[in-house]
Amino acid sequence: MFRRLQADAPSATIFFGDQAIPCQAGDSVAAALLAAGIERFRSTPVSGADRMPYCMIGNCFDCLVEIDGQADRQACLVPVVDGMRVRPQEGTGRFDTP
Ligand code: FES
Numbered sequence: 001m002f003r004r005l006q007a008d009a010p011s012a013t014i015f016f017g018d019q020a021i022p023c024q025a026g027d028s029v030a031a032a033l034l035a036a037g038i039e040r041f042r043s044t045p046v047s048g049a050d051r052m053p054y055c056m057i058g059n060c061f062d063c064l065v066e067i068d069g070q071a072d073r074q075a076c077l078v079p080v081v082d083g084m085r086v087r088p089q090e091g092t093g094r095f096d097t098p
Helices: 029-035
Strands: 012-016 019-023 064-067 070-074 085-090
Touching: 012 029, 019 029
Parallel strands: 012 085
Antiparallel strands: 012 019, 064 070, 064 085
């Protein structure tokens, strides 16, 4: 559904579950995941319906994911960092304790 307009060599890799996602420095997490074909970012707490990014500017909260064990991260506002671990957020999410 989404594709990059300019396909430069990947400069970073993030992980969505066990899937390695090559991405560019400066990508948001949402942009990197969408460019990799990932369209399910979270489920809603009440009905469990699937959600994916909608606004890409931090207003809709449909892009919430867990990043490096922290829930409620807006994927459209977080820049990728090499080695970052991302998971879909199920319902209200969970917090890993180190
Ligand atoms: S896509 Fe709307 S807040 Fe991230």
